Amino acid sequence: MPLSDDSRYLRGGPVAQRIIAAVREDAAIAKAEGFPPKLISITVGDTAAVDVYVRNQRAKAELAGIDFEERRFPATITAGELEASIHGLNADPRVTGIIIQRPVPAHIPIRTLQAAVHPLKDVEGMHPASIGNIVYNQLDLAPCTAAASVELLKETGLDLKGLEVVIVGHSEIVGKPIAFLLMSEGATVTVCHHMTRSVAAHARRADALFVAVGKPRLIKADMVKPGAAVIDIGINSEIGPDGSTHIVGDVDTESVREVASWITPVPGGVGPITVAILLRNTMVALSRQRALYEATYGTAGRLAAE
Ligand SMILES: NC(=O)C1=CN([C@@H]2O[C@H](COP(=O)(O)OP(=O)(O)OC[C@H]3O[C@@H](n4cnc5c(N)ncnc54)[C@H](OP(=O)(O)O)[C@@H]3O)[C@@H](O)[C@H]2O)C=CC1
Ligand SMILES: Nc1nc(=O)c2c([nH]1)NC[C@@H]1CN(c3ccc(C(=O)N[C@@H](CCC(=O)O)C(=O)O)cc3)C=[N+]21
Structure with a gap:
């Protein structure tokens, strides 16, 4: 059977399309009411995975009717200059969402940048005031990839309550x-990292296995429980024998698909949903800004940006 026909593949495309269609409707209404959404992406330096992400952000934002602008800075920029630029965007009423692409160069403290974004414009939920919400089970604006991965697991129809999940x-x-989102859903969660004594021993117990490491083919068939759902989050650039560049995940898909009941392809799995959720978050952030604006000035007023 050709891989593309395999029902074990959990595809992100249809889920992403559903989300983007809803965002498009919301964006059109918001625009008509005088609150046009505008998302700004900040990139510092050069990273292949970021380029893929930003390219798709631009394309899908256009599809959804969200204004999108990329600000690119050289790796030599200082943290102070970046912070000043973020403060400028915070103060600009036309800008309704800000995302800082990771990673940033080592001399720039990413947490300082994330904390510089106004929480109402924080479309990734990475400001300390935002990320705390998911600890309190307030899940309407969560970091995009984590939300996307959980959304794909739900497509399996598995009951998350009591599910053995390994990340x-x-x-x-x-x-x-991801761990916090799944705990909110009632799953039993184990989190592995580079100090875990045997990732394989934990992974083999999982009914659902999430992998976000950044190492191609890290997860092999003998690390997966038969019948499990495997959510591959890795986005790694590889150069093929013919010299062309393509992206692969962290899972050895060829062998793991023989064991797992569900597996997410890369590309075509978590990635497209991540982009869609970023746009959905942009609308959530906009509605919070509107609520504040209307509480302050009354509902009759319209933004100067209109
Ligand atoms: N599909 C999508 O939408 C997205 C994909 N990505 C991709 O996901 C991958 C991970 O991204 P990100 O989380 O930002 O990466 P980081 O480099 O920030 O984190 C990698 C994690 O993997 C752990 N790790 C490293 N080596 C091992 C190992 N051998 N066994 C177990 N754990 C290990 C690290 O642990 P420790 O910290 O202890 O060293 C760390 O927690 C990348 O490929 C990235 O491109 C990222 C965001 C979105
Ligand atoms: N602050 C921040 N948040 C992130 O979420 C973040 C980041 N920084 N830095 C880079 C990584 C990587 N990442 C991707 C998301 C979607 C695709 C994506 O759309 N992938 C398509 C690619 C298809 C194609 O090749 O065009 C797919 O997998 O099918 C790729 C990569 C988000 N990241």
Whole structure:
């Protein structure tokens, strides 16, 4: 059977399309009411995975009717200059969402940048005031990849209550928020990282295995429980024998698909949903800004940006 026909593949495309269609309707209404959404992406330096992400952000934002602008800065920029630029965007009423692409160069403290974004414009939920919400089970604006991964697991129809879930990778932006989202849904969660004694021993117990490490083919068939759902979050650039560049995940898909009941392809799995959720978050952030605006000035007023 050609891989593309395999029902074990959990595809992100249809889920992403559903989300983007809803965002498009919301964006059109918001625009007509005088609150046009505008998302700004900040990139510092050059990273292949960021380029893929930003390219798709631009394309899908256009599809959804959200204004999108990329600000690119050289790796030599200082943290102070970046912070000043973020403060400028915070103060600009036309800008309704800000995302800082990770990673940033080592001399720039990413947490300081994330904390510089106004919480009402924080469309990734990475400001300390935002990320705390998911600890309190307030899940309407969660980090995009984590929310996307959980959304794909739900497509299996598995009951998350009491489900044995193992997450490999515990970054602030992916692994940790996935753990909190799944705990909110009632799953039993184990989180593995580079100090875990045997990732394989944990992974083999999982009914659902999430992998976000950044190492191609880290997860092999003998690390997966038969019948499990495997959510591959990795986005790694590889150069093929013919010299062309393509992206692969962290899971050895060829062998794991023989064991798992569900597996997410890369590309075509978590990635497209991540982009869609970023746009959905942009609308959530906009509605919070509107609520504040209307509470302050009354509902009759319209933004100067209109
Ligand atoms: N599909 C999508 O939408 C997205 C994909 N990504 C991709 O996901 C991957 C991970 O991204 P991100 O979380 O930002 O990466 P980080 O580099 O921030 O985190 C990687 C994590 O993997 C852990 N780790 C490293 N080696 C091992 C190992 N051998 N066994 C177990 N754990 C290990 C690290 O642990 P420790 O910290 O202890 O060293 C760390 O927690 C990348 O490929 C990235 O491109 C990222 C965001 C969105
Ligand atoms: N602050 C921050 N948040 C992130 O979420 C974040 C980040 N920084 N830095 C880079 C990584 C990587 N990432 C991707 C998301 C979607 C695709 C995506 O759309 N992938 C398509 C690619 C298809 C194609 O090749 O065009 C797919 O997998 O099918 C790729 C990569 C988000 N990241």
